[in-house]
Amino acid sequence: MHFAYPPRKSSNPPPFRPRTSALPTIRGKRLKTIVLTGLAFLTLLWLFQRSGRSRHAPPAYHKPSGNPPVVIVTVFNEGKYGKGYLDMVKENRLKYAEKHAYLPSSPPDAGYGTFFVKSSDYDLHGAPVSWATLPAVRHAMTKFPDASYIWYLDQNAFIMNPLLKIEEHVMKPSRLEELMIKDHPVVPPDSIIKTFSHLKGHDVDFVLTQDKDGLSSSSFVVKNGEWAKFFLETWFDPIYRTYNFQKAEQHALEHIVQWHPTILAKLALVPQRILNSYSKEKGGQEYKEGDLAVRLYACGEAGEDTCETESQRFAQWKAAFQDS
C-alpha cells in the first residue's frame, strides 16, 4: 500500500461520453418498471389459466320446436281385427288431425301429425302384443323430433270431439295445474304412493288417467324430450316383459311409477273423462257428450260385444267431424 489516499481528482471533469447506440436506451428505473409489470402480468396469466381450462357449456339437447304440436299414435293389431274396422279408426285419427291443420293464424303445415304402426312391426320377443305401445311412441318421437306432445290412443278408441286441442285442453301448464289430481294413490284403491301435490304445470312430462282398476295406458300424453326417452326406454326394459305381469305393460307401468320417484315426479293424473272416457260404466267413467275421446272398454272379450258392434254406438263422430 504505497499511497494512503487515492490520487487527487483533477479539476477538469471528464468529457461527456457519447451514446454507444442510436436507439434510446431504457434506463434503470423504467426498465425495472417494465420488468416488474411483465412479471406481474405473467403471474396473473398463470393464475387464471386454470379457470380458463374448464368448459362448462352444457350439451344442448334438441328442443322440440312444436311443429307439429301433437302427434297421435295408434298401434293396429292387424291379426285380430278386420280391415274395414281398422280403416275406420285410421280415418277418425286423420280427420281429427286435419281438423287442426288449418287454423286461422297458423302456417299450412301446422296440423297434427299421425303415426300408425302395426303391432307386428316391432319385435317384442314373445311378449303380449299390447307392449307394442312403447316402441310405437318411441318411434313417433324419432319420426317427429319437433313435435311437442305425443298422444297415444288405443286402437279401440275414437276421438269424438274435434274442437278440443290437446295442447290447450290438457297440456297447457295452467290447465294441468287445475286438472291434476293431487295426493291421490297412483294405483287405486290403496297404494301408499301418492301423486305429488306441488307439481308445477310445466314440469309435467307425462299425463294419464286412472280407471276403476288402476292406471290406464290406453290414452296418455307424453311431452317430447329427454325425460320421455328415458321413461319409455325404462318401461320397455326386457326385464319387465320377462316378469310376465298379469296385465302386461299396464302393470309394468304401475310398478315403475311406484318404485321410481324420478318417474313419479313428472307424472300427472287427470280426471278420466278428459282423455279417456270409457264406453261402459263398469270399467271407469262413462262417456258423455263433449268428451274428447271414448275407449271401447273390454270390447271383443268373452261375453262382450265385438269391437265393430260397439263402435256403432259411437258412430256420431263422423257427423261431428263433418261440420266445421
Added chain:
Amino acid sequence: MSLSRSPSPVPGGGWASPGLTNNLSPSGRSSPTKAYAGSNGTPVMWERQKNMGGAAYQSFSTQNQGFFSRHMRRISSSLPRFKADNTHGAEREKIGQGRWNMPRLGRIRGITGRMSRRTKMLLAFGLLFLLAYIIFYSTPLVYYYRRTSWLGGGQKFVIILAANVGGGVMEWKGAREWAIERDSIRNKKKYVAKWGYDLEIVDMSTKKRYAHEWRESWEKVDFIRSTLRKYPKAEWVWWLDLNTFIMEPSKSLQDHIFDHIEDVTYRDINEYNPLNISHPPADPYLDELSKSPIGDGNPNSIHLMLSQDCSGFNLGSFFMRRSTWTDHLLDVWWDPVAYEQKHMEWEHKEQDALEQLYTAQPWIRKSTAFLPQRMINSFPTGACSEKGNDPRIHYDQKDRDFLVNMAGCEWGRDCWGEMYNFRELSYHLNRSLWERFKEDLLCWIWFKLTGKKVKF
C-alpha cells in the same frame, strides 16, 4: 485520555464499556453502578451524564489513535452485550442463548445497512419468490386455494372411499384388515389434502338395509346420492373401493383426465368389448343420436366414466357427474322386479345391473364413456390373469399407472401384502430429490466403499 497499550482482559481491567466486564458477583445488583467504572476510576460516559446532569465528553480522543480507537464503537456495538440480571445454572444457559438476540438483529441491520438499494431489492424479491413458492406449492395451505374455482377447481371433485367393508359383521376384522384400511385411507387423505378435493369415507358394513331383497350390495347408489347432496359444489364424484392405492399422487385429476376428457375417453364400447355387447343399438325405432356409436361426441354430455376389466364393467373406480341423467340412473339402477329375477345370476350385484341397463336401454349409452383400464383401475398381476400379463389391464411400473385396484384380493391372494408392496413402490417411485440423492448417490457410494447397505 489515551491508552498506552491495550488493556488486559481482567474484569474491570480498563475498558470503559460496561458490557465487557463479567458480573459474577452474587450480590445481585441489577443496575450498572460505579462498579463498572474504568480503570481510571471514572464512571462511564452515560453514568457521568446521569451523575453530573450536564453535557459530558468522551474521556479519550479518537483521532489518529490506532485501529481500535477509531473503530471501537462499531466493533463494540456488534459484540455480545451482557444482560445485567442475576441468574444461575440452567437459566444462565438460556440467557446465554438469549444473549444473541439483540446483537443478531443489530448484525442484520448492520449488513443491510451496508447493502446498496439494488442488492436490497434483489434480496427482497428473491425472498418473496421463495415465500410464494413455499405458500403455493408446499404448505398445507395448498388445500385451500387449489379448491377455489379460479385456481384449480378442486372443490368440484369428491372422492368416496368405501371403507369398513363388512364391518366385521360376517367376518372377523383383524389386524391386517385394519392395516389395509389405514393405508388406503391415509393415501386418499394425502391426495385430497394435496389437491383440494373432498373425501367422503363411507361405511360399508353389512347392514340390514342392504340384506337380501333389500337392495343387497346396492350401497354404492345410495352413497353416491347422499354424497351429491352433502357436497353441493361437487360436480364429479369418484367412487373408490377400499383395496385401491393412488400410486402417483403428484398427478391431479384435472391434469390426468378432466382437462382433456375427449382425448382419454372412448364411447364406442367396440374398442374393447369383453361382454360382446352389440353396439350401437340397432332398433329401428330409435333416433339418430341413440343409434350413433359415440353419442353426440360432446364431452359435456358424459356423465358416467368407468373402465372395463377382463370380464365386464368394473365399478371399483368410476366417476359420476351431477346431472339429471345421473339422477335417473341412480333411481332406476335398482328395481325389485329386476332383482327378483336376476339376483341369483348377478354375482356382482350393481355392476351386473348396470351392464343389463347399458345393454337394454339406449339412453344410458348416450352419456356413458369408458376409460382405458390402466388409467384409473390397473390390476395387480394376480387379478384377471387367466391369460397372463395383459398390457391393457395390469399395472406397469414403467408407465407409472395412476391407481391400482387390488380387486378380488380377498379370494385367494394376500390383500395386505399387495397393499404394502404397492405402498412401498409408490413411495419409492415418488421420492423427493433429497431422498433420491441420499439413496441413489450417498448410499451407493457407501456401499461401494464399505460393501454395507445403509439407509440414511
